[in-house]
Amino acid sequence: MNLLPFFGARRTHDADAVVTGAGSGIGRAFAVELARRGGRVVCADIDAAAAKQTVELIGDRALDRRCDVSVASDVSDLADVAEEWFGKPADIVVNNAGIGIGGNVIGDTPLTDWQRTLDVNLWGVIHGCHVFAPRLREHGRGGIVNVASAASFAAAPRMAAYNVSKAAVLALSETLAAELAGTGIAVTVLCPTFVKTNIIDNDGIEESAARLATKLMKWTGVSPDSVARTTLDAHDRGQLHVLPQLDAKFVWQVKRLTPGTYTRALGVAERLAR
Template sequence: MKRTENAAAVVTGAGGGIGRAFALELARRGGRVVCADIDLDAARATAALIGADALPVRCDVAEERQVRELAATAGSWLDGPVDLVVNNAGIGAGGRTVGEIPLRDWRRTLDVNLWGVVHGCHVFVPDLIEQGHGGVINTCSAASFAAAPLMGPYNVSKAAVLALSETLAAELAGTGVAVTALCPTFVRTGIAGGPLIEARAAKLAATAMRWTGWSADRVARTALDAHDKGRLYVLPQPDARLVWRLKRHVPVTYVRTLGLLGRLGPATRLGGR
């Protein structure tokens, strides 16, 4: 049986975007899904699309206590163990250079994007190990290795999540628990409208999403299919795979070229210096 079929799953950030797509696709595969989101109304809207096989829960993943409460609620509602955890909750941040970005923006981005995943792994993984099966999918983003200018907090948070995913995969080898790191580029979601993204950066991101972005449904299906095959890295789009290869084979040239293009183009328009 495939891991993502009939799964007892918890999805964070399930109120919209990739998180909602994960929840809906897992339900289509016969699963029961706990739809967690900091916005309870959004979580309820996702659960309503699924029906009786979904439970909406409010959870701020930046708070360990709330993630523990989420795990307890999930175990009670599912009347059994969780066997798939999708650590997807995240926020966008961008539009300023390192040194210009307020430290409060750094802290909030790391609290949600990094510590939210740390909390999810810390709370759920021990039970997955004990039961000897299951899986973890962490939404990392191609920002985890692309190092695009004017995205410092987001890049750092996602790079840390990729490192965490790789470490976890090594530690869980042979336990029956699989780990997948999802690294898409542009996905047509509402993340560009977040409060920590400068207006000009948001406009550029929205344009890129519209013209080159994949749908959240397609990204979620691709990630779940890859998880079924036991894949650690999932880079859905061709541009993600291209950047991955460039960073691995010509890293210094890649970074220098990225900096040059940034000074000549988007960085200038975004107010970078």
């Protein structure tokens, strides 16, 4: 058994890393922080220009790559490019790429929104784990960070597609952590509430829902930089679940203690808020 996880291995320091969705928000923060810790970073994003901007922030320790995580061959190509550039397999993989969808109740949410959300938020992470986990096993060390959300367990109304995609990422991460236990390869799943990013700036979020999310982000949102640092520190400790904000921790506990009461109260609160 590899005992490195039990002795505070500094996996995220001087690590060769791949970050998806690295063109902005939490992904960019992960890439910049990993480089600050002495590593080299492949910054992948479906927006090639945004990925290049992140690389310009970092310098010659970073490489940009366009990647649509919903396409398995793109993710496989990403792993090959990273391995060629590093001269070895990646040490750390951050499956971060995701989109925000919400505002409609189940039945009114277009099936195209369901498909788009699951393609990126769920299949993107599945592809990342499917492609990189075997390479990490062969490498014998390193880790995977999957970015989920407090939505994975909070299940707020009018966010069904997003909730389902993130709940599945949580389950996937827990399964992978069990499969890799004792191997020296760590798995961490990040479940934040509001982070000050541009995730709601898209046409997949209904207008009133976007206004509410903008207010909540302004009042309770934290910086992506602090979330990235907290998550990478937790990953170094071998921590599986990362809930970086007090409200996420509170909801996590309440949901598990009184799931029925929590769900009914959340539904009433959501209607009053609208």
